Amino acid sequence: MNPLQAKHQAAVAAAQAARADYRAGKVTPTAGVAPGMTQANMIALPRDWAWDFLLYAQRNPKPCPVLDVVEAGAHQTLLAAGADVRTDIPLYRIWRDGQLVDEVTDATPFYAEHGGLVTFLIGCSFTFETPLQQAGIEVRHITDGSNVAMYTTNRACRSAGRLRGNMVVSMRPIAADRVSDACLISGRFPSVHGAPVHVGDPAAIGIADIGCPDFGDPVRIEPGEVPVFWACGVTPQAAVMASGVPFAVTHAPGHMFITDVPDEHYHV
Amino acid sequence: MNPLQAKHQAAVAAAQAARADYRAGKVTPTAGVAPGMTQANMIALPRDWAWDFLLYAQRNPKPCPVLDVVEAGAHQTLLAAGADVRTDIPLYRIWRDGQLVDEVTDATPFYAEHGGLVTFLIGCSFTFETPLQQAGIEVRHITDGSNVAMYTTNRACRSAGRLRGNMVVSMRPIAADRVSDACLISGRFPSVHGAPVHVGDPAAIGIADIGCPDFGDPVRIEPGEVPVFWACGVTPQAAVMASGVPFAVTHAPGHMFITDVPDEHYHV
Structure with missing residues (x-):
């Protein structure tokens, strides 16, 4: 072998x-x-x-x-x-x-x-965390041994029958000079959330306090890092x-x- | 504008x-x-x-x-x-x-x-035909003004409830030195069939006569060209x-x- x-x-x-x-x-x-x-x-x-x-x-x-x-x-x-x-x-x-x-x-x-x-x-976005790390991009919640931070946004999903709800996102802080790489790498995994849905200002998607996630653990954001948001598979729970x-x-x-x-x- | x-x-x-x-x-x-x-x-x-x-x-x-x-x-x-x-x-x-x-x-x-x-x-695989042509790859049925050639294969789809059937494919003859490009370009469109499911020998996927498609028109294959097969949206009709x-x-x-x-x- x-x-x-x-x-x-x-x-x-x-x-x-x-x-x-x-x-x-x-x-x-x-x-x-x-x-x-x-x-x-x-x-x-x-x-x-x-x-x-x-x-x-x-x-x-x-x-x-x-x-x-x-x-x-x-x-x-x-x-x-x-x-x-x-x-x-x-x-x-x-x-x-x-x-x-x-x-x-x-x-x-x-x-x-x-x-x-x-x-x-x-x-699940965990799928592209290995490729991110292989490209030298730190995944903070793995470094810190914590759960990823997840937030309910103000973005409505398209409803279906009796189901409606807003999109939930996961957040990873990414060094500004690697944001583009993180978008490209995750974008090559379209069936596991793919590229980010939002880069930067949390308030723009209805997140009032980045330090208080709705699910998971708070994740520290260092100077020079940008919060990057991916669509999250907890969205069905928000619909429930x-x-x-x-x-x-x-x-x-x-x-x-x-x-x-x-x-x-x-x-x- | x-x-x-x-x-x-x-x-x-x-x-x-x-x-x-x-x-x-x-x-x-x-x-x-x-x-x-x-x-x-x-x-x-x-x-x-x-x-x-x-x-x-x-x-x-x-x-x-x-x-x-x-x-x-x-x-x-x-x-x-x-x-x-x-x-x-x-x-x-x-x-x-x-x-x-x-x-x-x-x-x-x-x-x-x-x-x-x-x-x-x-x-529909027509979606990536424009990018193929923009890359200089001839799409023969467009050149000839005919319908694409489609074939029912011997590859069973995964059944669901009362539905079963074999996969239908579309075929495009591609010059041998462009097959790789055709795979890469179409592969970047995963939600419209994506990369080919088979390259080469028609018999290997149960196509007895490449000159007699099950749907659409026969498409000529020139010397030096390889028949390349993409999953096709006529597959639901085969399931029907x-x-x-x-x-x-x-x-x-x-x-x-x-x-x-x-x-x-x-x-x-």
């Missing part, structure tokens, strides 16, 4: 080991875990909301790029051999009538309670809240589903 | 004029019409098939990249101001129980007959046939819906 093959096998093994840890109950944000393996956001909805959601995703492909759909009654995905979407995410959120009511490490009982949940796995969806299971922000698919798979 | 703005406005005007001609009954393949404006495949299905189809498209994004969904009862699309999806395509096909039963220039009566058709507009869908309206192959969206919009 050549070194690149060995590296790939090690990455797949790291993804499998992480999923096994999460299945066993370990809770941790997944940024920087199993580097090189695609991570995914998750939302599971009752069957009668599935059409509205898939349409919402189609109409808002930057925040909601669908990587796989697991039909009602199934819990496996082509993205990760042997994985179970009900157990292999470190932390799940349970939503009733648009309200967050619980966080759990095992969503199985909730799938059993609502026999017909359809699970959507959605691209804004639309009063009767029942949903999602991942907890920053606590993603780790797949066996190399980031390169989404590189165009 | 600067020359580029003027060129854009002329292209939009050409798209609008073409749609008006088709609405009035003109029938012609659309390759090379309104250059620089995105063209789209179309399929309209009864409401109870819409979920299966949107899932089929999500699972087969190379042949079925969805650009817009027009919900039941509506006939307008954000992709083209003032257009009506029932009338503005030059030629429609009517399908019953998986069989082609008619070709018409106005689909309005069929929408009326089946009150709840949902219309899907799907990316293979799955015995009870009712569908589609565009006729090569007779596309011309939008007001510049090709560049889909460039990453």
